[in-house]
Amino acid sequence: MNSERLKALTDGVIAVIITIMVLDMKAPEATTPEALLTLAPVFLSYVLSFVYVAIYWNNHHHFFALTPKVSATIMWANFNLLFWLSLIPFATAWVGEHAFKAWPSAVYGIILMACALAWYLLQSAIIRSQGPESDVRRAIGSDWKGKLSPVLYASGIALSFIRPVFAALVYAAVAVLWCVPDRRMHRAAALHPTAD
Numbered sequence: 001m002n003s004e005r006l007k008a009l010t011d012g013v014i015a016v017i018i019t020i021m022v023l024d025m026k027a028p029e030a031t032t033p034e035a036l037l038t039l040a041p042v043f044l045s046y047v048l049s050f051v052y053v054a055i056y057w058n059n060h061h062h063f064f065a066l067t068p069k070v071s072a073t074i075m076w077a078n079f080n081l082l083f084w085l086s087l088i089p090f091a092t093a094w095v096g097e098h099a100f101k102a103w104p105s106a107v108y109g110i111i112l113m114a115c116a117l118a119w120y121l122l123q124s125a126i127i128r129s130q131g132p133e134s135d136v137r138r139a140i141g142s143d144w145k146g147k148l149s150p151v152l153y154a155s156g157i158a159l160s161f162i163r164p165v166f167a168a169l170v171y172a173a174v175a176v177l178w179c180v181p182d183r184r185m186h187r188a189a190a191l192h193p194t195a196d
Helices: 004-023 033-037 040-065 072-086 088-097 102-130 135-140 144-160 164-179 183-191
Strands: none
Touching (some): 004 040, 004 072, 040 072, 040 088, 040 102, 072 102, 088 102, 102 135, 102 164, 144 164
């Protein structure tokens, strides 16, 4: 099957995820700057989650520029990723309402870890379907970011029960790590005849 339908579905689901997250942010009852400051944890959790969703969307776009055809395995792996991404608004709301508390911080990390593992499964399904000459395999190379991220998430989850503020810093650090553009993927997508 052509990957266009899968990309369109993913775009739609990600748009809904972002919409749900922003709708969870409620305006303060009072009209003072102090009242607005009380929403800082909610806003910061939204910003971090928005960045994560944007990273997944961006990487999905580049992967599927290199994947013009999809198999049933790739479709199910994509649905698995979308399932875990769809839980980000829940975790965002909980961590925003209970900033720097152990369980909300740990659950946020668990969902981020699950998204990363789902991404790895999707990536593996694409590489397997493309065979030894996989464009995706060549583009990701050693995938050091993909290998390091679960380790950092696990440390963030553990830190949630010691110092949740440090866990938040670890989650933010992983996002910053992924915001640094990977030139190999851009180059591979630009060279691929079906890349858009």
